[in-house]
Amino acid sequence: MRNRGASTALGYVLTLGITLVLVVSLLSVAVSIVETERSRAVNSELSVLGNRLATELTMGDSLVRAADDPRTVSLTTELPERVARGQYRIQIDEQATTGAFARYTIILKSDVAETSVAVDLKTGTAIEETTVSGGSVVIEYDQSSDTLIVNP
Amino acid sequence: MVDLNHAGAETDRGQLLLVTTFGIAVLFVVLALVLNASAYSQTMAASHGDGGQDAITVSEAAVDGAGGTLEYVNRYNDTDYPTLQTEFKEGVADWSASADGYAARGGNRATVEVTDTTDGTRIVQANASRAMTNADGADNWTLASDVSGIRDTRLNVSESALVAPASDTNASVLVDAEVFHVVVTNGTDERRLFIYRQSGDVLVRAEDESGTLQVPCSVAAGSDGYAVVDLSNGSVEKTACEQLTAFDDLGSPSDVSYRWGSNAGGTYTMTVDRTRSNVEDSDFALEGSGKPYVSEQLYDASVRITYATPRLEYVTEATVTGGERDA
Numbered sequence: 001m002r003n004r005g006a007s008t009a010l011g012y013v014l015t016l017g018i019t020l021v022l023v024v025s026l027l028s029v030a031v032s033i034v035e036t037e038r039s040r041a042v043n044s045e046l047s048v049l050g051n052r053l054a055t056e057l058t059m060g061d062s063l064v065r066a067a068d069d070p071r072t073v074s075l076t077t078e079l080p081e082r083v084a085r086g087q088y089r090i091q092i093d094e095q096a097t098t099g100a101f102a103r104y105t106i107i108l109k110s111d112v113a114e115t116s117v118a119v120d121l122k123t124g125t126a127i128e129e130t131t132v133s134g135g136s137v138v139i140e141y142d143q144s145s146d147t148l149i150v151n152p
Numbered sequence: 153m154v155d156l157n158h159a160g161a162e163t164d165r166g167q168l169l170l171v172t173t174f175g176i177a178v179l180f181v182v183l184a185l186v187l188n189a190s191a192y193s194q195t196m197a198a199s200h201g202d203g204g205q206d207a208i209t210v211s212e213a214a215v216d217g218a219g220g221t222l223e224y225v226n227r228y229n230d231t232d233y234p235t236l237q238t239e240f241k242e243g244v245a246d247w248s249a250s251a252d253g254y255a256a257r258g259g260n261r262a263t264v265e266v267t268d269t270t271d272g273t274r275i276v277q278a279n280a281s282r283a284m285t286n287a288d289g290a291d292n293w294t295l296a297s298d299v300s301g302i303r304d305t306r307l308n309v310s311e312s313a314l315v316a317p318a319s320d321t322n323a324s325v326l327v328d329a330e331v332f333h334v335v336v337t338n339g340t341d342e343r344r345l346f347i348y349r350q351s352g353d354v355l356v357r358a359e360d361e362s363g364t365l366q367v368p369c370s371v372a373a374g375s376d377g378y379a380v381v382d383l384s385n386g387s388v389e390k391t392a393c394e395q396l397t398a399f400d401d402l403g404s405p406s407d408v409s410y411r412w413g414s415n416a417g418g419t420y421t422m423t424v425d426r427t428r429s430n431v432e433d434s435d436f437a438l439e440g441s442g443k444p445y446v447s448e449q450l451y452d453a454s455v456r457i458t459y460a461t462p463r464l465e466y467v468t469e470a471t472v473t474g475g476e477r478d479a
Contacts, residue, residue, distance in 0.1 A: 016168070019168060019169075019172070023172045023175065026176070027175060027179070030176075030179040031179075034179070034182050059204035059205075060204075062204060062208065063204055063207055063208060063466055066208045066211065066212075067211065067468035067469075067470070068468070068469065068470045068471060069468060069469040069470065069471075070466075070467075070468045071456070071467040071468055071469060072465055072466065072467035073465070073466055073467075074464065074465040074466075075204070075463065075464050076462075076463040076464070077463075078463070
């Protein structure tokens with residue numbers, strides 16, 4: 001009778017322990033899956049945003065080069081301020097100049113997920129190197145320096 | 153559920169399972185939200201549009217439209233400069249109003265306005281049987297002074313009226329043989345374009361400011377006995393002649409003159425970027441007199457094109473000419 005009582009307590013503790021281990025392992029796996037998924041989602045969204053900005057910059061470049069004497073070129077690009085509930089930064093770096101064209105890389109970096117995206121583009125009009133925080137940007141042409149400037 | 157015959161233990165285990173169930177439910181909700189975020193980024197990629205291409209189309213159409221208007225007023229409203237300017241501005245304003253009305257349907261704006269015009273002068277001889285002398289018959293005369301731009305220069309020369317020099321080794325031999333030539337000079341540098349004939353062909357030969365005489369462009373005259381020397385597109389009787397495109401002004405105000413005009417005959421036309429005050433009135437007669445005459449023209453014009461959409465603002469200035477520019 002006493003043995004059966006002990007067995008009941010032991011069985012109870014064992015059941016509780018196993019359940020705890022199971023739940024904890026399930027939670028940790030689920031959390032890591034969620035983290036990976038989130039990072040992937042952020043990455044794919046940043047890549048979309050980077051390519052959109054690249055398209056707009058290319059369009060700005062076309063508008064400048066299509067005109068004999070461009071005075072004002074101002075393109076508003078509506079980008080979300082947050083990606084997967086986290087802020088991000090946009091960085092424009094010049095890579096190289098070959099002939100009449102220059103290569104640039106747009107780097108989008110998330111502040112919450114450990115991920116960043118680089119988008120390459122080639123333009124005939126110079127683009128000023130800059131870093132702005134994510135959100136809608138205005139691409140403007142500066143006539144005096146013949147460059148495109150990305151303003152937040 | 154296993155019955156352990158212990159009411160208290162049963163309650164505890166039930167709670168644990170309930171908490172676990174809720175935990176997993178929350179996990180699934182978070183998972184769904186993250187997946188939703190990735191689905192949203194796909195949607196954004198597809199819903200992308202812009203008006204940049206329209207801006208380029210509108211500005212090109214505006215330049216074409218203003219060019220056509222300039223050509224039209226130069227042809228039909230060439231009474232005086234104020235009339236030309238007024239008519240041109242009105243024509244462009246009409247174009248702008250209709251373009252703006254059309255753009256407004258898409259919630260955009262498109263306007264064109266004239267910012268500047270350059271007064272010019274068109275010099276014409278329409279009488280194909282007349283020598284290329286001035287109105288009084290002078291051989292050597294200046295068509296226009298201090299010009300920095302010439303466009304639409306075309307001479308239709310009669311082969312039979314040209315001189316056939318015995319030798320054409322250098323420029324001074326040609327000058328001595330009284331060969332007709334066009335001279336562009338700024339006082340220090342000089343360019344000459346000789347036109348003569350040799351064994352039934354019309355020869356066109358340019359000399360640059362260093363005194364180098366180019367290899368002549370030798371072309372048979374057309375069936376009417378005339379050859380068209382087109383400085384705008386660089387051709388002689390539809391045959392390409394590269395040296396003609398290089399024959400332009402010297403980069404500073406230059407004078408354009410004819411030498412030995414009596415040794416060439418036919419029609420010619422050119423438009424210079426100077427007002428009528430830069431041509432000597434005594435060299436010209438009235439239109440219809442069969443002698444060379446001048447008419448007031450707009451040489452070129454600057455237009456400002458504005459295209460705006462809610463996301464885009466595009467302002468550009470362009471220069472339009474009523475024809476082809478030579479220099």
